[in-house]
Amino acid sequence: MKYLFAITLMSVSFLGSSQFIKDTVMMGEDSVVIFSDKSWEYINMLNFDGIVNAELHEIIKGDSNYLWKENWDTQVPYTRDNDLSKIPDTLWLCNVDSNHNKFCMPHPGLVTSRFKYRGRKFHYGIDVDLVTGDTLSSCFDGIVRYAKYNTGGYGNLVIIRHYNGLETYYAHLEKLFVSANQEVQAGEHIGLGGNTGHSTGDHLHFEIRLFGNALNPEEVIDFKNRQLKSENLFIHAGMFAYKRKSSSKSNSSSKTKTLPGDDKVTYHKVRSGDSLFAMSLKYNTSLDKICKLNEIKASKILKIGEMIKVR
Numbered sequence: 001m002k003y004l005f006a007i008t009l010m011s012v013s014f015l016g017s018s019q020f021i022k023d024t025v026m027m028g029e030d031s032v033v034i035f036s037d038k039s040w041e042y043i044n045m046l047n048f049d050g051i052v053n054a055e056l057h058e059i060i061k062g063d064s065n066y067l068w069k070e071n072w073d074t075q076v077p078y079t080r081d082n083d084l085s086k087i088p089d090t091l092w093l094c095n096v097d098s099n100h101n102k103f104c105m106p107h108p109g110l111v112t113s114r115f116k117y118r119g120r121k122f123h124y125g126i127d128v129d130l131v132t133g134d135t136l137s138s139c140f141d142g143i144v145r146y147a148k149y150n151t152g153g154y155g156n157l158v159i160i161r162h163y164n165g166l167e168t169y170y171a172h173l174e175k176l177f178v179s180a181n182q183e184v185q186a187g188e189h190i191g192l193g194g195n196t197g198h199s200t201g202d203h204l205h206f207e208i209r210l211f212g213n214a215l216n217p218e219e220v221i222d223f224k225n226r227q228l229k230s231e232n233l234f235i236h237a238g239m240f241a242y243k244r245k246s247s248s249k250s251n252s253s254s255k256t257k258t259l260p261g262d263d264k265v266t267y268h269k270v271r272s273g274d275s276l277f278a279m280s281l282k283y284n285t286s287l288d289k290i291c292k293l294n295e296i297k298a299s300k301i302l303k304i305g306e307m308i309k310v311r
């Protein structure tokens with residue numbers, strides 16, 4: 001596995017067996033993944049032939065520079081619509097590596113709004129409190145892809161693409177210190193915070209996106225302790241479930257099936273990225289109850305299309 005721009009794919013099935021990945025220990029070409037419940041799994045990279053969706057796979061399998069250089073557009077904020085809520089496998093990115101090993105908080109202020117629905121609209125980033133004129137910093141090394149006023153609501157916006165393909169968005173800026181195609185280092189000052197665009201008070205609206213897909217910045221950054229959450233970032237469909245939620249409001253019945261003659265049981269049809277734990281949250285039940293209902297173990301590996309009783 002190359003550590004520079006290291007991207008390794010592994011089956012998502014083991015994610016279904018436990019709750020959260022706590023740590024990953026590299027052992028030569030292989031690794032041991034340790035879960036939050038202290039269980040662990042040996043991942044044999046040598047024999048792994050998993051493929052994420054075909055389009056992403058084309059990008060990833062090639063020259064590692066390609067991932068972060070492709071679709072370079074200095075005029076539009078989003079590069080493409082590649083729906084990551086449909087990736088069948090987990091994409092493993094390194095937030096930092098031996099060549100780009102620094103991280104810096106964009107601003108040390110308090111988080112005032114999180115990545116979630118606010119009423120009917122989804123908030124695709126984190127809001128950080130600041131005073132107009134406060135200096136903002138690039139989180140990682142990278143190259144500025146976009147630096148100008150955005151009429152879509154971001155106001156003065158800087159987008160930096162990092163070497164693992166992630167992009168960070170810094171919005172509502174008072175002043176820009178960088179321009180498109182400029183190389184920046186982690187911690188470099190990129191502009192001053194402000195209140196431009198659709199904003200009702202001084203703050204930084206901060207987003208992290210991969211192929212235009214917003215992910216929760218708190219998956220990457222521990223805002224409370226002002227540090228990187230982990231060197232590793234596991235991208236999986238569940239992180240983009242908010243997309244399915246918004247698009248399936250009108251046809252939510254398609255996901256929950258009541259089988260004929262079994263009118264008291266609710267089934268969930270397993271789709272990529274699902275885990276028993278995620279189902280327990282979705283259906284407001286517990287992992288234990290789901291296991292008992294189906295007479296299965298929590299570590300069961302789910303098959304796509306399988307029907308699981310959830311209630």
Ligand SMILES: [Zn+2]
Pocket residue numbers: 113123125126127204205206
């Ligand atoms: Zn915001």
